[in-house]
Amino acid sequence: MKKFPIFVSQTPTLELMSQKVLLSEKEIHIILHRLACQLLESHLDFSNTVLIGLQPRGIFLAKRLAQILQEDYKVKDIALGFLDITFFRDDFRRDGKTLTANKTQIDFLIDSKKVVLIDDVLYTGRSIRAALTALQSFGRPEEIELLTLIDRRFSRHLPIQPNYRGRQVDVIDHEKVKVCWKEQDGEDTVYLIN
Amino acid sequence: MPNPNRQLSVKHLLGIKYLQETDIDLIFETADHFKEVINRPIKKVPSLRDITIANIFFENSTRTKLSFELAEKRLSADVLNFSASQSSVTKGETLIDTVNNILSMKVDMVVMRHPNPGAGVLLSKHINAAIINAGDGAHEHPTQALLDSYSIRERLGDVAGKKVVIVGDILHSRVALSNIYALKLQGAEVKVCGPKTLIPKHIESLGVSVETDLRKALNWCDVANMLRVQNERMDISYFPSTREYTQLYGVNMDLLNSLDKDIVIMHPGPINRGVEITSEVADSNQSIILNQVENGVAIRMAVIYLLASKIK
Numbered sequence: 001m002k003k004f005p006i007f008v009s010q011t012p013t014l015e016l017m018s019q020k021v022l023l024s025e026k027e028i029h030i031i032l033h034r035l036a037c038q039l040l041e042s043h044l045d046f047s048n049t050v051l052i053g054l055q056p057r058g059i060f061l062a063k064r065l066a067q068i069l070q071e072d073y074k075v076k077d078i079a080l081g082f083l084d085i086t087f088f089r090d091d092f093r094r095d096g097k098t099l100t101a102n103k104t105q106i107d108f109l110i111d112s113k114k115v116v117l118i119d120d121v122l123y124t125g126r127s128i129r130a131a132l133t134a135l136q137s138f139g140r141p142e143e144i145e146l147l148t149l150i151d152r153r154f155s156r157h158l159p160i161q162p163n164y165r166g167r168q169v170d171v172i173d174h175e176k177v178k179v180c181w182k183e184q185d186g187e188d189t190v191y192l193i194n
Numbered sequence: 195m196p197n198p199n200r201q202l203s204v205k206h207l208l209g210i211k212y213l214q215e216t217d218i219d220l221i222f223e224t225a226d227h228f229k230e231v232i233n234r235p236i237k238k239v240p241s242l243r244d245i246t247i248a249n250i251f252f253e254n255s256t257r258t259k260l261s262f263e264l265a266e267k268r269l270s271a272d273v274l275n276f277s278a279s280q281s282s283v284t285k286g287e288t289l290i291d292t293v294n295n296i297l298s299m300k301v302d303m304v305v306m307r308h309p310n311p312g313a314g315v316l317l318s319k320h321i322n323a324a325i326i327n328a329g330d331g332a333h334e335h336p337t338q339a340l341l342d343s344y345s346i347r348e349r350l351g352d353v354a355g356k357k358v359v360i361v362g363d364i365l366h367s368r369v370a371l372s373n374i375y376a377l378k379l380q381g382a383e384v385k386v387c388g389p390k391t392l393i394p395k396h397i398e399s400l401g402v403s404v405e406t407d408l409r410k411a412l413n414w415c416d417v418a419n420m421l422r423v424q425n426e427r428m429d430i431s432y433f434p435s436t437r438e439y440t441q442l443y444g445v446n447m448d449l450l451n452s453l454d455k456d457i458v459i460m461h462p463g464p465i466n467r468g469v470e471i472t473s474e475v476a477d478s479n480q481s482i483i484l485n486q487v488e489n490g491v492a493i494r495m496a497v498i499y500l501l502a503s504k505i506k
Binding site: 084086087088089092093096097098099100101102103104133134136137138139 | 199202220224231239500503505
């Protein structure tokens with residue numbers, strides 16, 4: 001697979017906050033279909049595969065992929081769950097804030113299944129580390145893969161890499177990548193905010 | 195999406211009196227998540243692995259103590275258990291000294307039950323640890339009231355607007371007082387029912403009404419919380435005989451079936467079967483007594499988690 005890394009120029013601007021479109025609605029549409037096809041290629045009929053979206057923002061991507069697989073590629077009975085990692089995070093009591101949780105909804109067993117973890121942005125890798133620990137509470141999966149829409153290169157704190165990535169971007173630390181979804185934010189766009 | 199930076203308005207859980215409605219909402223939402231956690235194949239989360247909690251019980255307890263201990267262990271906290279009967283308290287040590295000695299072993303949180311009202315408040319002024327009141331005399335038992343309201347919310351969808359009658363020994367009951375505070379805070383209507391001798395004077399000042407006729411009270415309510423007669427706290431006789439109490443204030447299946455609607459029956463335990471409620475009632479579909487016990491663990495996990503996140 002050929003990748004198209006985006007190199008963001010660091011020209012100083014007078015505005016305090018500026019945002020730049022990293023991915024437009026059309027690009028997201030194409031990428032989602034490519035990711036769905038890549039999943040199909042390695043999981044075929046999904047009979048032994050489960051998709052798990054990470055709360056709070058990964059669930060939109062997981063729902064979209066499940067929808068594309070069902071509607072456009074006629075895959076039946078996709079097991080889709082949502083995992084909240086709040087109680088497994090490693091920054092409890094670090095900055096004096098209370099971490100409030102979201103709903104976990106995994107209505108199936110993951111024992112001996114192939115799990116695809118789905119999140120919107122891969123940054124430090126700490127969320128994924130927490131998710132890997134949290135998943136152990138639901139059984140022993142055969143294998144776990146990782147799918148992310150945006151892979152922020154050079155910013156990992158842990159040795160974690162995605163198996164499927166939508167777009168790899170180089171973003172410096174104080175910049176923020178925001179993924180907007182129609183269901184939640186009214187539009188499908190990925191912004192770079194600095 | 196809810197504000198992710200919400201937190202409790204208090205550092206300790208000394209009583210419902212000190213809480214705000216938003217605190218109760220936050221505790222209930224967090225308890226929802228923990229209830230899902232304790233129904234997983236592996237019922238444990240690592241959040242509190244660097245927190246040590248001492249359970250200090252100066253009074254007997256089975257349910258509350260087990261429930262707290264389980265909640266602490268499910269959160270991966272280190273747990274110290276202390277019962278007054280086997281300790282230096284019998285040698286004359288004061289409460290503050292006892293607790294300070296325990297705290298010098300680097301304990302972050304104290305769960306305390308004590309026979310004297312206000313023991314938790316006193317402790318909070320003298321020691322530097324988060325305190326959870328697990329019952330102080332006839333004053334408050336906040337986690338019980340929270341799990342009671344949570345169980346009502348689970349069964350009936352909401353607490354606001356519901357009619358709840360608390361039946362029995364109101365005078366000696368910390369469960370009654372905490373429940374009144376909690377239910378009123380969430381917008382429920384509360385009535386107390388029992389023999390005049392077991393209803394404190396001026397209880398109307400808490401915004402509750404008094405009814406001495408059990409049948410009228412039950413016909414009015416959606417939920418009946420049946421309290422135990424606390425013989426161990428009674429210095430004089432408050433009613434002629436247990437038999438007479440049961441006839442006037444006990445709930446049996448005949449009484450329940452003769453009501454206009456199906457009401458929910460609660461009991462904080464331990465039950466005196468055949469006194470305040472019969473076995474049939476306790477084990478009926480209308481009873482949520484065992485749900486209360488299950489919810490107790492989730493509620494206590496939520497309270498401990500939320501208070502621990504405020505420990506510096």
